[in-house]
Amino acid sequence: MALFTYDLHVHSCLSPCGDDDMTPCNIAGMAYLAGIRIVALTDHNSCKNCGAFFKACAEYGVAPIAGCELTTAEEIHMVCLFEALKQAEEFDRAIQPYRMKLPNRADIFGTQPIMAEEDQIVGEDPYFLPAATTLTIEQAAELTRGMGGIAYPAHIDREANGLLAILGAFPERPVFGLCEVRDKASARELSGGRTTLVSSDAHRLTDFGVTFNHIELDCGEDAAADEITRALFQKLRSAEAET
Numbered sequence: 001m002a003l004f005t006y007d008l009h010v011h012s013c014l015s016p017c018g019d020d021d022m023t024p025c026n027i028a029g030m031a032y033l034a035g036i037r038i039v040a041l042t043d044h045n046s047c048k049n050c051g052a053f054f055k056a057c058a059e060y061g062v063a064p065i066a067g068c069e070l071t072t073a074e075e076i077h078m079v080c081l082f083e084a085l086k087q088a089e090e091f092d093r094a095i096q097p098y099r100m101k102l103p104n105r106a107d108i109f110g111t112q113p114i115m116a117e118e119d120q121i122v123g124e125d126p127y128f129l130p131a132a133t134t135l136t137i138e139q140a141a142e143l144t145r146g147m148g149g150i151a152y153p154a155h156i157d158r159e160a161n162g163l164l165a166i167l168g169a170f171p172e173r174p175v176f177g178l179c180e181v182r183d184k185a186s187a188r189e190l191s192g193g194r195t196t197l198v199s200s201d202a203h204r205l206t207d208f209g210v211t212f213n214h215i216e217l218d219c220g221e222d223a224a225a226d227e228i229t230r231a232l233f234q235k236l237r238s239a240e241a242e243t
């Protein structure tokens, strides 16, 4: 068993609200400098920069997690994480029909570049990524879990797009054994005994390493990235089932 620093909610420049310098290589490099061992890339409704992020993390010895932050039909933000990059890429394809085809106004909201290795821009998502999908929170959690992922509400202590602000309380279904808070202090009061993850929801490089959060995993301190990922998912799955 060892303690690992983690941040499971980070946006790249693909999210229109993410800074242009939040490139996959810069995020991996910054995580390394800040001493964060496990980082999940969770762009709004897209996993398209995860492949480039995995390559960048391999250079720096950071354990990368593939995922996204899905906007449900209720406008709730939900973190979806996958143990394998391939699963995230399949999930990305699966959610396309549920996205709203609202053209992105890059001049207002920011650009949405898709990157390959070495931060090369290979495309742009034409539709505004954070727009609500037509998936209800129950459908979204079912879809994520059905494809092998972990799903839990993001920043439940935030007014905008937070589950508690929108629904008033945790719903009976879907069952959430996990939740995310931004401020550790509010976790006990709001989580209702659920396992709580504290992540940065970083949109800028300077948002990294401001606070450190640790998770105890069943692997050695010097474990390789794939071993750390396996241990993390084992932990998240057991927490997800615990309600």
Ligand SMILES: [Zn+2]
Binding pocket: 069, 077, 154, 155, 161, 201
């Ligand atoms: Zn959010």
Ligand SMILES: [Zn+2]
Binding pocket: 009, 011, 069, 201
């Ligand atoms: Zn976010």
